[in-house]
Amino acid sequence: MRGLLAAGAAWVAWAGLAASPARAETRPRYGGSVAAALLGAPASLDPVAARSHAELSLAGLLFDGLYRLDEQGAVVPQLAAGAPVLDAARGVLVIPLRQATFHDGTPITAAAVVASLSRVQKSAMAFVLAGVTDLRAVDGALEVSGAVDPTTLARRLALPQAGIVADQAPSADRAVGSGPFMLASLRRRERVVQLTAFAAYHAGRPYLDEVVLHWFDTPDGEARRFEIGASQISLRGVTAFAGAEPKFRADTVEGPAAVLVFVGFGNGHPEITGRREVRAALDLALARGGFSTLGAGEQVVPTRSPVPPQAGGPALPAAARGGDVTAALARMGQAASASPPLLPATVAAARLEILFDDSRPDDREVAERVVRALDKIGLTATVVAQSAPALRARVDRGACDLWIGQVSAPVHDAAVWQHLALAVGGGAAGRARGHRPDAGNPARRFELEQPIVPLYFRGLRASYRTDVRGLAFDPSGQLGFADLFLFGEPERSRRTSP
Amino acid sequence: MHEVLLVGGGHDGANEVASDGAIEDANEDANEDANDGASGASAAHPGARRGRLLESTLAFLACVSAAVAEAAPASGPAPASGPAPASGPAPTSEAASASRPAPASEAAPASPDPVTLAQLAARARAVLVRLQAERLDAARRPTAIEVRWAPRRIATLDVGGTLGALQGADLDRDGVPELYAVTDQAVLVYAISSAPTASSKVRELARLAFVGDEATVRPRDAVSTLSLDEATGEVMAGSSSYARSVRARWQGGALVALEALDGLPLCMHRRGTLVPGRNYFADRGGVATTSALEAVAAWRPGKDAFFGERCRQGLILADGKTASAEVRLPVDGPLQVTVQAECGRPCAPQRYELTSSGVAFDIGDVDRDGRMDVAYSGAGAPGDRDAVRVVPVADPRRTLFRRAFTGGVAALAMVDLDSDGATEVVVAVRLPGSPRVDLWRLN
Numbered sequence: 006m007r008g009l010l011a012a013g014a015a016w017v018a019w020a021g022l023a024a025s026p027a028r029a030e031t032r033p034r035y036g037g038s039v040a041a042a043l044l045g046a047p048a049s050l051d052p053v054a055a056r057s058h059a060e061l062s063l064a065g066l067l068f069d070g071l072y073r074l075d076e077q078g079a080v081v082p083q084l085a086a087g088a089p090v091l092d093a094a095r096g097v098l099v100i101p102l103r104q105a106t107f108h109d110g111t112p113i114t115a116a117a118v119v120a121s122l123s124r125v126q127k128s129a130m131a132f133v134l135a136g137v138t139d140l141r142a143v144d145g146a147l148e149v150s151g152a153v154d155p156t157t158l159a160r161r162l163a164l165p166q167a168g169i170v171a172d173q174a175p176s177a178d179r180a181v182g183s184g185p186f187m188l189a190s191l192r193r194r195e196r197v198v199q200l201t202a203f204a205a206y207h208a209g210r211p212y213l214d215e216v217v218l219h220w221f222d223t224p225d226g227e228a229r230r231f232e233i234g235a236s237q238i239s240l241r242g243v244t245a246f247a248g249a250e251p252k253f254r255a256d257t258v259e260g261p262a263a264v265l266v267f268v269g270f271g272n273g274h275p276e277i278t279g280r281r282e283v284r285a286a287l288d289l290a291l292a293r294g295g296f297s298t299l300g301a302g303e304q305v306v307p308t309r310s311p312v313p314p315q316a317g318g319p320a321l322p323a324a325a326r327g328g329d330v331t332a333a334l335a336r337m338g339q340a341a342s343a344s345p346p347l348l349p350a351t352v353a354a355a356r357l358e359i360l361f362d363d364s365r366p367d368d369r370e371v372a373e374r375v376v377r378a379l380d381k382i383g384l385t386a387t388v389v390a391q392s393a394p395a396l397r398a399r400v401d402r403g404a405c406d407l408w409i410g411q412v413s414a415p416v417h418d419a420a421v422w423q424h425l426a427l428a429v430g431g432g433a434a435g436r437a438r439g440h441r442p443d444a445g446n447p448a449r450r451f452e453l454e455q456p457i458v459p460l461y462f463r464g465l466r467a468s469y470r471t472d473v474r475g476l477a478f479d480p481s482g483q484l485g486f487a488d489l490f491l492f493g494e495p496e497r498s499r500r501t502s503p
Numbered sequence: 504m505h506e507v508l509l510v511g512g513g514h515d516g517a518n519e520v521a522s523d524g525a526i527e528d529a530n531e532d533a534n535e536d537a538n539d540g541a542s543g544a545s546a547a548h549p550g551a552r553r554g555r556l557l558e559s560t561l562a563f564l565a566c567v568s569a570a571v572a573e574a575a576p577a578s579g580p581a582p583a584s585g586p587a588p589a590s591g592p593a594p595t596s597e598a599a600s601a602s603r604p605a606p607a608s609e610a611a612p613a614s615p616d617p618v619t620l621a622q623l624a625a626r627a628r629a630v631l632v633r634l635q636a637e638r639l640d641a642a643r644r645p646t647a648i649e650v651r652w653a654p655r656r657i658a659t660l661d662v663g664g665t666l667g668a669l670q671g672a673d674l675d676r677d678g679v680p681e682l683y684a685v686t687d688q689a690v691l692v693y694a695i696s697s698a699p700t701a702s703s704k705v706r707e708l709a710r711l712a713f714v715g716d717e718a719t720v721r722p723r724d725a726v727s728t729l730s731l732d733e734a735t736g737e738v739m740a741g742s743s744s745y746a747r748s749v750r751a752r753w754q755g756g757a758l759v760a761l762e763a764l765d766g767l768p769l770c771m772h773r774r775g776t777l778v779p780g781r782n783y784f785a786d787r788g789g790v791a792t793t794s795a796l797e798a799v800a801a802w803r804p805g806k807d808a809f810f811g812e813r814c815r816q817g818l819i820l821a822d823g824k825t826a827s828a829e830v831r832l833p834v835d836g837p838l839q840v841t842v843q844a845e846c847g848r849p850c851a852p853q854r855y856e857l858t859s860s861g862v863a864f865d866i867g868d869v870d871r872d873g874r875m876d877v878a879y880s881g882a883g884a885p886g887d888r889d890a891v892r893v894v895p896v897a898d899p900r901r902t903l904f905r906r907a908f909t910g911g912v913a914a915l916a917m918v919d920l921d922s923d924g925a926t927e928v929v930v931a932v933r934l935p936g937s938p939r940v941d942l943w944r945l946n
Contacts, residue, residue, distance in 0.1 A: 031861040031882050032724055032782045032810060034834075086717070104719050209723030210780035474884045488723060492884035 033490035038215035039473060041238035041484070042227045044264070045411070046196065046220045046364035048397035050180040050188070052168035053128045056429055057362075057393075057411040058264045058465075058482065059220065061165045065483050066200060066216070068168025068175075068182030069207075071100060071118070071147070072159045074415055078480040080159045083208070084113060084169060084183065085147075089155035092148075098155055100147040105207040107171040108187045115142030121169040122147075132424040132447070133161040160418065165481075185211045185487035193392075196220045196364070200486075212475070212490035224366040228301065231255070231468065234495075238469045238476070238484070242301035253470045253495040260465030260478030261416040262304050262313060266296075266368070268375055268458040269430055271405035274355055277384070278406055280347065281455055282340030288458045290333035290378040294326030296461040299367045304464025311426035311451060311459050316419040330381045337382050349383050357386035357406040362393050368409045371460060375407065410457065415480040423447035430456025471496040636847060640823030647872035648925055650946050652904045657695065658705035658942040664688035666940050667727025667742070669931050670865075671695075671918025674736045675753040680918050681708060682929060686938070687725035687744040688713060690751065692758060695920055695929070695944075705942060709758040716746040722782040724885075728775075728811065730768035737761075739768035743777055770814035770829055783808050783834050808834040810862045818866075819924070820844055821873025828866045828875060838864060840896050842875055857899045858882075861889070867917030867926030869893060869903065869946060876903060878928045878945075880912035891915060891930050891945065906945060908932045913940055920944075 043059035052064035071085040082088070086101035105113045119140045126134050134140075137158075138151035149158065161167065171181035177191040185208070186200035198218045202211045219236070221227045231239035234252035243251040268287065270278040277283055293307035307326060312318030341347040359375055361368040372388040379386045386407065391399065399405045412429050414421045424447045465482040472495040475488045664686030673680040682693040682705075692709040726743040738758065741748030747763040766774030767784075775784040786807040812831040820826050826844040833839065838860035843852040861880035869876045875896045881889050890907040894900075913933040917926040928945040 031880070031885055032726075033885055035781060103717065204780060205720060206780060207720055209721055209782075212723070474886060 033212045033475060033488075034492065035210070035212050035490070036214050037212075037491040038217060039213055039238065039486070039489060039491070040217045040219065040230075040236035041486070042230075042236065042240050043198070043218045043220045044240060044365065045362055046193065046393035047191075047198070048393040050177055050191070051175045052170065052182075053124050053130055053166050054397075055166055056413075056425075057365075058413045059364075059393075061413050061481065062218070062483055063198065064165040064168050065184065066186045066486060067180050067184045067188055068165070068170060069105070069184050070162055070165065070167045070169060071102075072163040074160075074163050074480055076477055076479055076485070078415065078417055080156075080163050083163075084118070085159075085162075089149065089158055091155065095148075096150070098149040098153060098158065099143075100149065102146055103207060105183050106205060107183050108181050108203055109171065110205075111171065113169060113183055115145050115147055117171065118142070118147050118169055120173070122167065124170070124173065125167055128166075129428040130164070130166045132428065133164060133167050134158075135161075161421070164414070164421065165483075183207070186216060189215075193394075196222070206487075208487075211487040213486065216486050216489075220364045222363055222366065224301075226366075234470075237473045237495075238467055240301075240303075240465060240467055243468045250498040252498060254498045255468040255470060257466055257468045258476050258478065259304070260467065260482040260484075261315065261480060262306050262462040262464040263416040263480065263482035264411060264413045264463040264465070265308075265311060265313070265422070265426075266371060266460045266463060267311070267410050267412070267426075267429070268359075268460065269400065269408045269410040270456070271400060271408065272403035273406040274357060276344070276346035277352060277355060277357070280340055280344060281453075282336055282343075283347065283382075283384075284455045284458060286333040286336040286340070286382045287375070287378055288333075288455065289329045289336060290381045291375070291458070291460065292326070292328040292378065293321060293460060295374055296371070299370060299461075300463065301466070303466040304462075306462040306464070308459050308462055311457065312419045312422045313416050313462050315416045316422060318419065318422070328378065328381075333382050352383055353385065355385065357384060358389050359386050360389050360391050360396050360399060360405050360408040362396050362409070362411075363390040364393055365409075365411065368411075372409050375409070375460075379407075413481055413483075416482070417480060420447060423451055426451055426457055426459070427454070430454070643819050643825070644823035645819050645821065645868070645871045645873045645924060647870055648923070650870045650903070650925070652946050654906050654943055654945045656941050657944050658693075659939055660684075660691075660693070660705065660707075660942055661939050662686045662689075662691055664938050665725040665727070666913040666931055666933065666938075667725060668729035668740070669863075669914035669916040669929065670729050670731050671916045671920070671929065672731040672733050674731060674733065674738060675708075675756075676736065678922075680920060680922075682916065682918065683729055683731060683738060683740075684914070684931065685727040685729045685740045685742065687727055687742045690729075690738060690740045690749070690758070693942075704944075711740075711749065711751055711758050711760060713740075713742050713745040713749060714760075715763055718744055718746050720779045722777060722780060724782050726767070726777060726782050726811075728767040728769060730771065730814075732771070733817075739764065739772075739774075741767035741774075743767070743782075748774070770812050771816075778808065783810050785809070806833070806835070810834060813865055815866050818842070818868065818875060819873060820875075823873075826875075830864055830866050830877065832860055832862060832864065838877070838879060840866065840875075840877060842896070853897075855896050855899070857894065857896070861912065863891075863912045863915045863930075865915055865917040865928075866896065867919075867928075868924075869917070869926050869928065871923070871925040876917075876926075878915055878917055878930075880915065885911065887911075889932070891928070893928060893945070904928075904945060906930075906943075908943075910941070 043062055045057055045059045047060045047063050049060060050063060052068045055061045055064040069083045071083060072080050073083040075081050084103060084105055086103040089098040089100050092099050102115055107113060119142045122134060122140055136151045136153045137149055141148040168182060172179060180188045185203055185206045187203050189199040189201045191198045196219055200216045202214050204210050225245040227239050228242040229245045230236045232244045232251045243255045270284060288309060296307050297305050299305055307321045309321060310318040314320050359372045361372040369388060376386045376388060396408060400408055410429055412425050414425050427447055427450060465478055467476060467484060469476050472491050472493050473489060474492045475490050477485050479485060662684060666684055666686050668685040671680045671682050675681060682695050684691045689710055689712040694706045694708050696704045721743045728741050730739040736752055738751045739748060747765060748768055750761045750764055751758050752761055764774060766776050769775045778785050785805065810832045814829045816827045818826045818828055824844045826842050829841045831839045837856040837858040840855040841852050844850060857877060859882040861882050864877060864879035866875055866877050876893055877896045878891055878893045880891055888907060888909060889912045890905060891912055892902055893904040894902055910932045913931045915928060915930045917928055920927045930943040930945060932941045932943060
């Protein structure tokens with residue numbers, strides 16, 4: 006108990022030290038619309054199911070959590086009115102709630118918060134509430150029972166997946182939260198999601214009236230759109246061809262390498278992909294150095310660990326960037342000796358599929374590189390494009406062999422990355438392997454299970470027109486659209502100026 | 504500077520006008536009394552003594568006028584245009600007795616017509632009233648000084664929040680103005696050494712945290728406001744982060760909260776309400792309650808929307824007249840300045856507009872030439888480099904001084920730190936990503 010008290014005090018001190026964001030002096034103006042991009046199509050708008058950078062972006066814009074991370078990575082209250090407070094007499098943590106409403110005007114009650122967090126407890130993201138034995142709504146506050154460190158709890162509740170929802174199953178037709186923006190429409194055929202400002206947002210109405218987020222099925226689609234002045238922000242460069250100039254001059258802001266691209270495994274051929282040795286062999290065989298050429302110039306950090314270097318994850322030695330086929334084959338040999346289905350003659354007959362999301366153009370190339378690595382260890386595979394929802398559905402059912410996945414999290418929190426690696430690898434295939442979302446030491450379990458094969462961390466680089474102000478990434482690589490505002494006119498590029 | 508108006512028509516001190524040698528002393532006392540209720544600065548004006556002498560003379564003539572009027576029924580009707588009782592001091596019985604005319608039996612037959620005498624006295628009084636006003640104005644007429652612009656950082660302060668307002672005034676009555684700063688969390692008071700070279704230039708005197716319920720709906724960028732009442736010595740301050748503002752006063756060497764107020768303090772005793780969720784005020788068109796979602800969503804800004812306003816009283820114009828000023832920054836429009844002289848009769852205010860002003864601005868007289876000057880920050884985008892410009896309000900194209908800063912100007916104040924009748928410009932420059940501000944003195 007004393008430890009909890011000390012931790013609570015430390016949390017308060019730490020939150021108090023959080024610096025306020027830079028504010029200037031003429032105030033931001035309201036109004037306008039910004040067209041920007043997602044890194045891919047969202048498979049779902051349900052925050053608890055958010056995995057990819059695109060899904061987490063939307064979750065953060067539509068749904069508020071009890072806490073959030075500010076730009077410096079400090080935990081600050083969002084729907085909570087303060088830090089978790091230990092009620093020593095009752096042995097519970099009390100989280101006071103602030104007065105706020107959902108987008109549809111209904112007040113956010115403690116009961117709604119309990120219902121929302123109960124969904125998290127039952128999901129693959131259960132590690133967020135690890136150690137929590139009971140959640141109760143008492144006198145407008147949330148009471149948390151169990152052996153919970155308040156600092157860790159607040160940090161976990163700051164994840165977008167713990168966003169508070171009005172309904173039990175948010176969908177593309179109805180995604181009601183209390184975030185700064187409201188869902189206006191999600192049109193998958195047009196590859197666009199449209200958000201409008203939530204005027205009664207408790208933390209201040211966003212400056213923009215509207216945010217329009219596109220995704221693209223070609224590597225240069227986003228850059229082309231920016232080049233002709235049809236969007237204000239691009240995450241994939243400013244022109245389709247090197248040496249060209251966009252219509253309007255662009256500045257850039259770099260974000261953290263907070264997006265992990267990985268290979269996930271399904272149950273299509275459980276005798277192969279269900280074997281830890283096979284996954285380890287693929288891990289060894291992959292030539293990750295080649296991933297550095299992906300993208301539009303943003304930072305790419307090849308990795309074999311699910312923990313980014315900023316969180317203490319091991320850097321990939323230069324010698325390992327080409328892969329170690331000898332060691333991989335040795336690993337496959339060990340596996341085959343214990344499991345006849347893995348004998349070379351048997352596995353050569355198997356035709357594996359690698360699914361990738363067709364709204365993430367880089368993923369095709371990633372999948373093809375994985376095919377080459379599989380070939381080195383005697384496995385044959387082909388790549389198959391899927392829409393984001395279809396891919397997610399098949400992964401959740403385990404109806405696939407391998408798939409290219411993406412996950413994002415605060416870049417400095419090693420434990421969260423380890424938990425997420427287990428969570429994203431713990432779909433139907435993971436459950437078949439006995440994965441428990443809230444159990445045990447995640448680093449140790451990752452070593453034992455290797456549910457995914459990490460490939461690389463991808464950084465974010467946003468190019469933006471000069472009339473877009475207030476652009477900044479948070480530690481998860483999410484753009485703070487609520488703080489964006491338009492100021493003045495965009496500056497034309499020199500080459501296109503009259 | 505906030506001057507005390509010395510015109511005391513009808514104040515009780517005049518009753519002792521007939522006592523030998525007591526005229527100036529009595530008036531001295533009266534003036535000290537008057538100074539108790541304001542930021543006494545009358546000693547700064549060399550013509551004040553002459554003004555008091557003139558006032559005594561006026562009172563004496565009023566006594567004569569009253570005596571004549573009293574005597575008038577014996578010989579004729581009282582003049583219709585006699586001085587109004589309320590406009591002049593009433594004579595004491597002793598004074599009236601001393602000046603009363605002799606009985607009719609003792610009066611010389613060639614004595615002047617009393618009606619004519621009363622009229623003459625009234626006319627004389629009217630002339631003297633005008634002369635007094637003119638001479639008082641002349642006494643207050645400021646003398647221009649040469650401003651030495653020497654910007655220097657006098658302190659780096661951790662204000663513990665987002666600074667939004669800055670003003671100076673002597674509310675603790677120690678004869679030296681303090682600097683009042685308001686963040687989204689607290690009111691902070693600093694003493695600033697008037698000596699530009701003092702080693703310890705800024706010292707925190709008080710810190711009064713906002714308390715109570717947090718605002719249900721607040722703007723993304725914190726808005727703080729401040730209103731200082733030198734007459735009552737009260738501070739009114741508010742922050743958009745809290746549901747209610749605070750009224751406070753110095754008591755026993757501490758700044759003590761007196762009550763919580765609705766709205767954010769603006770000019771004088773006006774209070775405004777931010778448009779819910781936004782960073783500006785509106786006179787009309789806002790919503791009554793912030794919890795009414797439909798009303799919040801339906802709100803649309805109008806021409807009356809403004810970022811903030813600043814008022815000053817007791818300004819001394821070039822002709823010695825006192826004036827008040829109101830400065831307001833509309834959301835979509837230039838900075839609007841209104842200077843209203845105290846003419847003693849209805850007179851039109853003077854209005855000016857200054858373009859390209861940011862939300863930090865103040866009005867004062869930096870060179871004591873009786874022409875108001877405005878200091879204001881730049882209108883660039885938040886996050887850009889900022890600058891402070893000082894211009895004469897009547898000729899804003901003429902820049903008296905300009906200073907660029909790497910950071911943004913969070914707030915500024917024009918305050919007479921050294922009580923010389925000219926204002927100094929104090930600027931708070933925010934360091935990026937930090938609640939720390941650099942405090943600069945420009946002159």
